[in-house]
Amino acid sequence: MKLTLTQQFQDYLKSLGADFSVLLEKAGLPNKTWQEDIVLTDLEYYRLLLTFDDVMTEEAICNLSRIEHIQLFIPAFFAALSAQNGLEAIERFAHYKHLVGPIDLDIVSSDKTVSVHYRYAISELALPKFAILNEQLLLLNLIRVGTGERITPLAVSSPFDYAESTLLEFGVSVQKSNSNAIVFDKVDLEKPFITQNNVMWQYLELQLNHQLELLNRDNSFSQHVQQTLFSALPSGHFQIEDVATNLGVSVRTLQRHLSAEQTTFQKQVQIVRKAMALSYLQLQLSSEEIADLLGYSEVNAFIRAFKQWTGRTVSAYRKEIAAKD
Structure with missing residues (x-):
């Protein structure tokens, strides 16, 4: 917008x-x-x-x-x-x-x-x-x-x-x-x-x-990819082939469009995962539940990723939310 x-x-x-x-x-x-x-x-x-x-x-x-x-x-x-x-x-x-x-x-x-x-x-x-x-x-x-x-x-x-x-x-x-x-x-x-x-x-x-x-009319291609990933991540079917099929394009076409917008499929996955994680933490879901909804096979993988995204641990972020409330 x-x-x-x-x-x-x-x-x-x-x-x-x-x-x-x-x-x-x-x-x-x-x-x-x-x-x-x-x-x-x-x-x-x-x-x-x-x-x-x-x-x-x-x-x-x-x-x-x-x-x-x-x-x-x-x-x-x-x-x-x-x-x-x-x-x-x-x-x-x-x-x-x-x-x-x-x-x-x-x-x-x-x-x-x-x-x-x-x-x-x-x-x-x-x-x-x-x-x-x-x-x-x-x-x-x-x-x-x-x-x-x-x-x-x-x-x-x-x-x-x-x-x-x-x-x-x-x-x-x-x-x-x-x-x-x-x-x-x-x-x-x-x-x-x-x-x-x-x-x-x-x-x-x-x-x-x-x-x-x-x-x-002006919605970017990456926005369409993000929209698809929001539904695909909790289902577990969020590989690039799955998203390309959902959007009705080939994998090569999907990659080409994202490259033209100076991004990659993996970057889009991480962008969506971070946004969903912050939202789920607002809803006070457990780390195990969030990891599952974001398509992680292990909760520790989610915890490490969250630290990379925000520079804070999950527990520290929860304390910030609690203090603000």
């Missing part, structure tokens, strides 16, 4: 204690902040989310979720605020969400409620606390700004504990759960938006549809 980083937005992040140059360095990504547009794969974006999770306090996340600030930098929020009500705004934002980041919204609607769940575009990767809290607050603030009212959700759930100040922001207690959700009363979402702007929407719709088309 293409991440647009105007100098204004970088300055805004810095005011919240998040220097984007430092974040990129911590995530092990090349520092290209001199460019306005930075192209990241879904896995690189996930590493960036984990880095945000490490450095940002809940107070900073709450400030980052202020829609009145964010809408200045991200047209997809303008599109949602231009809707006639919250129901249309949520549907519209879900449609264009990948222009903001590879996080999907699952919307479940009943006669009286609308529930929104968040998941990473690569379903095998668990969303960190930063991503879930930021997304929940962004949506809530979107509805509040649109209606001009301090709408309170019916329920909020998350795998993570939130600070008391964050609970006051939601206006409701947060249920600890393995999944995440924010639930609204449909009556609240049917209230007309004071920010409705049909003229703005007519201008934005063509532009956003064009951006979405480009995003879907």
Whole structure:
């Protein structure tokens, strides 16, 4: 995906204690902040989310979720605020969400409620606390700004504990759960938006549809390989021949495409294994379970690989997660 980083937005992040140059360095990504547009794969974006999770306090996340600030930098929020009500705004934002980041919204609607769940575009990767809290607050603030009212959700759930100040922001207690959700009363979402702007929407719709088309077209070959590996690794069928067959190409064609992108099949395997390992550790799976899911025949092989990837032992990383929680 293409991440647009105007100098204004970088300055805004810095005011919240998040220097984007430092974040990129911590995530092990090349520092290209001199460019306005930075192209990241879904896995690189996930590493960036984990880095945000490490450095940002809940107070900073709450400030980052202020829609009145964010809408200045991200047209997809303008599109949602231009809707006639919250129901249309949520549907519209879900449609264009990948222009903001590879996080999907699952919307479940009943006669009286609308529930929104968040998941990473690569379903095998668990969303960190930063991503879930930021997304929940962004949506809530979107509805509040649109209606001009301090709408309170019916329920909020998350795998993570939130600070008391964050609970006051939601206006409701947060249920600890393995999944995440924010639930609204449909009556609240049917209230007309004071920010409705049909003229703005007519201008934005063509532009956003064009951006979405480009995003879907520009996926690299290595991203397709990575996507296949996420399913192939737990099954044990992740040899290069297996992946090539799954993608409908020969082994030589697969290698040639990856070489053109200055990478190799083995590098892609390690990139996916590392991302999956970090995600599974967030879910508190045992080392034995993780080693099996990553296609290792021995747990010690996984432990050695993790040390090479991160410079830390598995046990040290677990302690860091526990301390943060």
